[in-house]
Structure formats: structure tokens, C-alpha cells
Amino acid sequence: MNKDFLWGGAIAAHQAEGAFKVGGKGICAADIETAGGNGTARRITNGIIDGEYYPNHEAIDFYHHYKEDIALLAEMGFKCFRTSIAWTRIFPDGDNELPNEAGLNFYDSLFDECLKYGIKPIVTLSHFEMPYNMIKKYGGFRNRKCIDLFVRFAKTVFERFHSKVKYWMTFNEINNQSDYNNAHHLLQDSGILVNDNDNKEELMFQAAHYELVASAKAVKLAHEIDPSMIIGCMIAMVPVYPFSCDPSDMMGQISAEHTRYWYADAHCRGKYPMHITRLWERHGLHIDITEEDKTALKEGCVDFVGLSYYMSMTIKGQALAPEYVWTGNADDLPKNPYLKYSDWGWGIDPLGLRYALNWVYDRYQKPLFIVENGYGAYDKRSKDGSVDDQYRIDYLKAHIKAMCDAVEYEGVDLIGYTMWSPIDIVSASSGEMEKRYGFIYVDKDNNGNGTLERSKKKSFEWYKNVIASNGENL
Numbered sequence: 349m350n351k352d353f354l355w356g357g358a359i360a361a362h363q364a365e366g367a368f369k370v371g372g373k374g375i376c377a378a379d380i381e382t383a384g385g386n387g388t389a390r391r392i393t394n395g396i397i398d399g400e401y402y403p404n405h406e407a408i409d410f411y412h413h414y415k416e417d418i419a420l421l422a423e424m425g426f427k428c429f430r431t432s433i434a435w436t437r438i439f440p441d442g443d444n445e446l447p448n449e450a451g452l453n454f455y456d457s458l459f460d461e462c463l464k465y466g467i468k469p470i471v472t473l474s475h476f477e478m479p480y481n482m483i484k485k486y487g488g489f490r491n492r493k494c495i496d497l498f499v500r501f502a503k504t505v506f507e508r509f510h511s512k513v514k515y516w517m518t519f520n521e522i523n524n525q526s527d528y529n530n531a532h533h534l535l536q537d538s539g540i541l542v543n544d545n546d547n548k549e550e551l552m553f554q555a556a557h558y559e560l561v562a563s564a565k566a567v568k569l570a571h572e573i574d575p576s577m578i579i580g581c582m583i584a585m586v587p588v589y590p591f592s593c594d595p596s597d598m599m600g601q602i603s604a605e606h607t608r609y610w611y612a613d614a615h616c617r618g619k620y621p622m623h624i625t626r627l628w629e630r631h632g633l634h635i636d637i638t639e640e641d642k643t644a645l646k647e648g649c650v651d652f653v654g655l656s657y658y659m660s661m662t663i664k665g666q667a668l669a670p671e672y673v674w675t676g677n678a679d680d681l682p683k684n685p686y687l688k689y690s691d692w693g694w695g696i697d698p699l700g701l702r703y704a705l706n707w708v709y710d711r712y713q714k715p716l717f718i719v720e721n722g723y724g725a726y727d728k729r730s731k732d733g734s735v736d737d738q739y740r741i742d743y744l745k746a747h748i749k750a751m752c753d754a755v756e757y758e759g760v761d762l763i764g765y766t767m768w769s770p771i772d773i774v775s776a777s778s779g780e781m782e783k784r785y786g787f788i789y790v791d792k793d794n795n796g797n798g799t800l801e802r803s804k805k806k807s808f809e810w811y812k813n814v815i816a817s818n819g820e821n822l
């Protein structure tokens with residue numbers, strides 16, 4: 349790989365930091381989600397209810413352990429570290445007049461700690477962490493007002509951290525909400541609590557539009573504040589395969605891609621594709637889009653495309669007649685007979701990463717950044733404390749090989765690779781601790797018991813060698 353290639357790992361504030369009320373932090377979307385389980389959805393509660401268990405409240409207490417944790421990442425030779433800035437540490441209610449200095453100080457210290465080891469911080473602005481006050485008071489991104497509140501948050505942190513952080517992303521996995529029947533995705537992506545009489549399809553498109561405008565305005569602003577800042581979008585990249593060469597499966601593939609990737613089209617091209625505006629007309633959806641919004645979208649195209657990659661999906665076309673609305677729910681889809689699946693049913697498909705990189709690069713011709721890729725598994729710790737996670741090494745090895753092939757053979761312009769997540773953290777989808785991704789084990793279980801002690805798994809040394817050899821020794 350290129351000598352400046354950014355090897356590293358990624359986490360999100362709400363899944364790691366804990367300290368959910370420390371330093372003036374306000375409550376965020378993730379703070380009102382209970383722990384679910386493998387196959388059991390997380391519940392969204394009406395505020396924080398006594399007696400419920402909320403795994404993000406303590407998470408792995410990265411807030412108090414970050415020095416120890418960054419030292420371990422440095423030991424692996426990390427070139428970069430992706431995290432999010434918890435919106436509610438900076439604006440506890442989202443609409444406060446002034447930012448919270450204690451929150452800004454925390455990120456100053458965290459970024460300084462990274463930079464001390466030559467680790468570049470990579471920051472996501474909104475990673476499922478909208479202030480709860482904005483959710484209650486304004487209805488989240490169903491409300492145009494949230495554009496300005498987001499832009500103010502972005503401006504505050506751009507101005508404060510531009511000399512420490514060069515790479516930023518606006519909204520994490522903005523396209524997850526294509527599955528708008530899933531309340532969890534609407535809450536995480538858009539801070540929306542669904543009411544019975546909501547037209548969820550319209551609501552999702554409206555919220556996504558406001559987010560896309562907010563993102564575009566943030567991109568423009570960042571370039572004005574400091575032209576050396578590089579701002580990307582972040583999409584959940586799940587390549588779509590036709591189940592067969594039946595033309596209806598092929599058409600199904602395109603329909604599913606349309607459902608999932610129009611968000612990235614808007615981020616990268618500054619306008620909506622025709623199939624989306626046609627769909628709005630056909631479904632009688634009324635989306636509030638002003639001329640000023642259109643200009644903002646055009647003026648705020650992203651500099652790069654950040655993407656997560658965990659799996660591919662397979663489509664059977666028959667269900668995708670023009671009238672049918674696929675909501676992006678992966679559970680509706682057939683399994684791919686060529687793939688093995690993880691314990692959580694995620695299809696393991698390393699070559700799909702090479703396919704995905706080519707697909708996105710061909711489409712946008714912008715630099716790409718793999719900002720998430722990893723293997724959630726049940727790890728077993730031996731009596732001596734060691735964890736033999738060869739399956740994780742196998743998964744990452746095959747994916748990194750596929751990534752290197754896309755760069756070498758197809759010339760994909762790739763900035764870096766931040767695996768998810770170098771240290772065990774709370775799962776975003778299930779709220780479990782025991783869906784583990786890390787090279788570093790954290791002693792904590794699904795019920796919140798454990799010492800929080802950190803220890804190295806077998807994969808720790810392996811990744812260290814990968815980085816030291818710049819991807820040569822896999």
C-alpha cells in the first residue's frame with residue numbers, strides 16, 4: 349500500500365465512552381435504548397426509566413480509560429483512530445446558546461493523546477448520538493430547525509479542532525434508515541420517535557433530505573474555516589447481488605441499489621437521482637425542498653466517501669415490481685448459498701469488499717476510506733486470560749487482501765482502513781457487549797458485570813504485524 353496509507357481502527361463515542369452524565373454531558377439517542385440480544389431488538393424507552401439497563405451509559409468507560417486504550421492502539425502501530433464527538437458533550441441539549449467547555453476539553457485531551465503517538469484522529473460528527481432534547485422538543489430531523497443546530501455543532505468543533513483533525517465525516521451510515529419500518533434505525537440516524545399516524549416513508553425521506561442539506565452546509569463551512577480539512581460522507585456499503593441471472597433478479601438488484609444508495613448520490617453529486625424524484629411523485633410524497641436547499645446540496649459535495657463494509661446481500665427480483673416498496677430490511681432477503689454466515693447472520697464475503705470498492709469508485713470517482721470492517725463474534729477467554737480469536741484474524745486477513753487487490757489491480761483510490769472496533773465495545777444494533785470485535789478484550793458481559801480490565805487477544809500481535817509491514821504480511 350501507499351506509504352501514507354492510514355491503518356487504524358474505529359469506534360463511536362456512545363458505544364465506548366460511557367460517563368453518560370459526566371462533564372455536563374446531555375442525554376442522547378443511544379442513552380434511551382435498552383440492551384437487546386442476538387435476534388432480540390433493543391427497546392426504545394420514553395426517557396430513562398429506573399430499573400432498566402442501558403448498556404451505553406457506562407459502555408467500556410473509555411471516557412476514563414482513554415489513555416490506557418490509546419497506548420494499546422499505539423503499541424499496535426495505529427496511524428489513525430476514528431471516533432465520533434458526542435454531540436451532547438458539546439451541546440448537552442442541542443440548542444444551548446454556548447458550547448460546554450468541559451466537553452470540548454475532553455476531546456482536546458483525547459486528540460492530543462492520539463497525536464502524541466502520531467495517530468491521526470478521524471472524526472464522525474453524528475454517529476447515532478442526537479441530543480434527546482432535540483428528539484423530544486423538535487422531533488429530531490423531521491424538523492428543519494435541526495439543520496441549523498447541526499451546523500452550529502459542526503462549526504464549533506471545526507473551529508476548535510481543525511488543527512488536530514483533518515478527516516471528518518458528517519452522518520454515520522445515513523442510508524441505514526432506508527429500512528424505515530425499523531424504529532431503531534429512524535432513531536439512530538435521524539433522532540425520530542415514530543408516532544402511529546406518521547407516514548414513515550415520507551418522514552424518512554424528509555429527515556434524510558434535511559440531513560443531506562445539513563451535511564452539505566457543514567462541508568462548505570469546513571472548507572471556509574480551513575481548506576485543509578477533508579470532509580466525507582459515510583455510507584453502510586452492502587453490495588447487492590442478484591440471486592440469479594434471471595433478468596428480474598438483475599432488475600431487483602438495481603432497485604435495491606436505488607433504495608440504499610441515493611443518499612450517497614446526493615452527497616457526491618449534489619442532487620437527487622431521477623428515480624427518487626419519480627418515486628416521490630408515484631407515492632404522493634411531499635418533501636419540503638427549497639431552492640436554497642438545492643443550492644446548498646450543490647455547494648457541499650463531499651471530498652471522499654467513507655464506508656462501512658461487513659457483508660453483501662442477495663436479491664430475488666420478483667418482489668420488486670414497480671409498486672412494491674422494499675424497505676431495506678435485510679431479513680426479507682434470501683441467503684447467499686455461496687457464503688458462510690456469522691453467529692448474527694451476517695454473510696462473510698471478503699471478495700464482496702473488492703466488488704464494493706470498485707462499485708463505489710466507478711460510481712463517484714472520489715477517494716474512498718474504509719472506516720468500518722470487522723467480525724463480531726463470541727470470544728472465549730481461557731483461564732490464563734488469553735483469547736484465541738483465529739476466526740477474527742481469518743476474517744480480517746481475507747478482507748484486507750481483497751482491499752489490497754482493489755487498490756493494486758483496479759487502482760481504487762483508498763485513503764485508509766479503520767477496522768471495527770479495535771477494542772470490544774457495545775454493539776450498536778443489539779446493545780450486547782458479547783458481540784465482540786476487538787483486538788483488545790474488555791472484561792464486561794451483557795448484563796453489565798465485569799472489571800472493565802483490558803487484555804490483548806491473539807489478533808493484537810497479528811494486526812500489529814499487518815501495520816508494520818504495510819499490509820504485506822497478512
Ligand code: BGP
Pocket residue numbers: 360363520521584656720724768774775776777778783
Ligand atoms: C455499524 C455502525 C457501528 C457498529 C457496526 C457493527 O452499523 O456504524 O456503530 O456498531 O455497524 O454493528 P454492531 O455493533 O451492531 O455489531
